[in-house]
Amino acid sequence: AQSVTQLGSHVSVSEGALVLLRCNYSSSVPPYLFWYVQYPNQGLQLLLKYTSAATLVKGINGFEAEFKKSETSFHLTKPSAHMSDAAEYFCAVTYHNNDMRFGAGTRLTVKP
Amino acid sequence: GAGVSQSPRYKVTKRGQDVALRCDPISGHVSLYWYRQALGQGPEFLTYFNYEAQQDKSGLPNDRFSAERPEGSISTLTIQRTEQRDSAMYRCASSLGTSGYNEQFFGPGTRLTVL
Numbered sequence: 001a002q003s004v005t006q007l008g009s010h011v012s013v014s015e016g017a018l019v020l021l022r023c024n025y026s027s028s029v030p031p032y033l034f035w036y037v038q039y040p041n042q043g044l045q046l047l048l049k050y051t052s053a054a055t056l057v058k059g060i061n062g063f064e065a066e067f068k069k070s071e072t073s074f075h076l077t078k079p080s081a082h083m084s085d086a087a088e089y090f091c092a093v094t095y096h097n098n099d100m101r102f103g104a105g106t107r108l109t110v111k112p
Numbered sequence: 113g114a115g116v117s118q119s120p121r122y123k124v125t126k127r128g129q130d131v132a133l134r135c136d137p138i139s140g141h142v143s144l145y146w147y148r149q150a151l152g153q154g155p156e157f158l159t160y161f162n163y164e165a166q167q168d169k170s171g172l173p174n175d176r177f178s179a180e181r182p183e184g185s186i187s188t189l190t191i192q193r194t195e196q197r198d199s200a201m202y203r204c205a206s207s208l209g210t211s212g213y214n215e216q217f218f219g220p221g222t223r224l225t226v227l
Contacts, residue, residue, distance in 0.1 A: 009152075032213040043116070043203065043218035044155070051213040090154045094212040098143065099168060102154030 002027060004074075004091045006103035014111045019063075019078040021106045023091030026072065033074040034092040034100070035065055044090065050074060061085070086110045114138060116219035118204050124225045125194055133189045133222045137206030144187050145216060146179055149201040161187060162210045194226045 007022040025031055032051050036044040048059025055067040065076045074091060091103040117136045125131050137144050143162050147155035157171040164184040172178070176194075181187040191198055201223050205216035 036218075041220075043220050044205075045218070046215045049213065049215065092154070097168065098145070098160050098210075098212045099157050099170070100145070100155075100212070100216065101157065102147075105152070105154050 002031065002093050002095055002099070002101050004033075004093045004101060004103040006089075006091050006106050008106055009104065010107045010109065012109040012111060013081045015083055016080050019076070019081045019085065019108065021076040021089050021091075021108065023065075023074045023076065023103060024072050025074060025091075025093045027093070027095070029095055031093045031095055033065075033067060034094075035059065035063070035074075035076050036090045036092060036102075038088045038090065038105075040087075047076070047089075081108075081110045083110050083112065116204055116206050116217050118202075118219040118222050120222060121220065122223045122225075124227065126227050127194060127196060129194055130190065130192045131194055131224065133191075133202050133204075133224070135187045135189070135204030135206075135219060137185065137187070137204070138208075138217055141206035141208050141217070142184070143207045143210050143214070143216075144181055145205040145207075146187070146189050147203040147205065149203055149221070151200075155203055158189070191224075194224075196226050199224055199226045 034049045035047040050067045058064045094100040145160040146158040149155045159169040161181040176192045179189045201221045203221045205218045207214040
């Protein structure tokens with residue numbers, strides 16, 4: 001069955017530091033991959049998605065992710081963290097159906 | 113507003129009662145999804161609709177859970193004979209197209225507490 005694993009339930013970085021949130025997927029067929037962000041008391045918002053076009057995907061708020069088939073990974077990065085990036089981030093996968101599977105989430109804390 | 117809305121935002125009920133959770137998708141969105149999210153976890157797929165047709169209900173935990181979308185717009189998720197383990201955030205999402213790669217727009221959720 002399709003699934004994603006997010007390594008690290010909590011990540012803490014200093015303001016201005018690199019953000020790296022890890023996501024690995026399990027698949028025997030090409031997946032569609034997504035990163036969503038959830039701010040407190042709000043719904044999930046799409047950051048970016050991979051749909052088999054370019055392997056490096058740029059999203060909103062300066063985030064990007066690279067699809068690496070050999071590593072079955074889709075890690076999320078941002079060169080310089082901002083205080084407003086503090087939130088929970090979810091990686092998700094779907095295939096040619098609509099059964100989207102989410103990871104358990106990574107809570108990002110940004111220290112001043 | 114133009115986003116996905118859900119009602120009620122909070123629901124507290126006693127064990128054994130039935131509850132109905134409502135989702136109003138973005139106008140024109142043909143696909144509608146229901147998820148359940150436990151504290152500290154990612155959303156868990158329950159079921160989805162294309163227009164009024166329920167396409168996949170494999171994620172519904174048991175036969176106490178059902179969903180409908182009779183006119184292809186508003187959807188209702190019903191939980192019969194609620195149990196304490198049903199307590200969670202229930203989220204609805206909608207998408208413009210029927211393909212799995214379409215962006216899903218999420219509502220704020222309904223927090224269900226079963227006493």
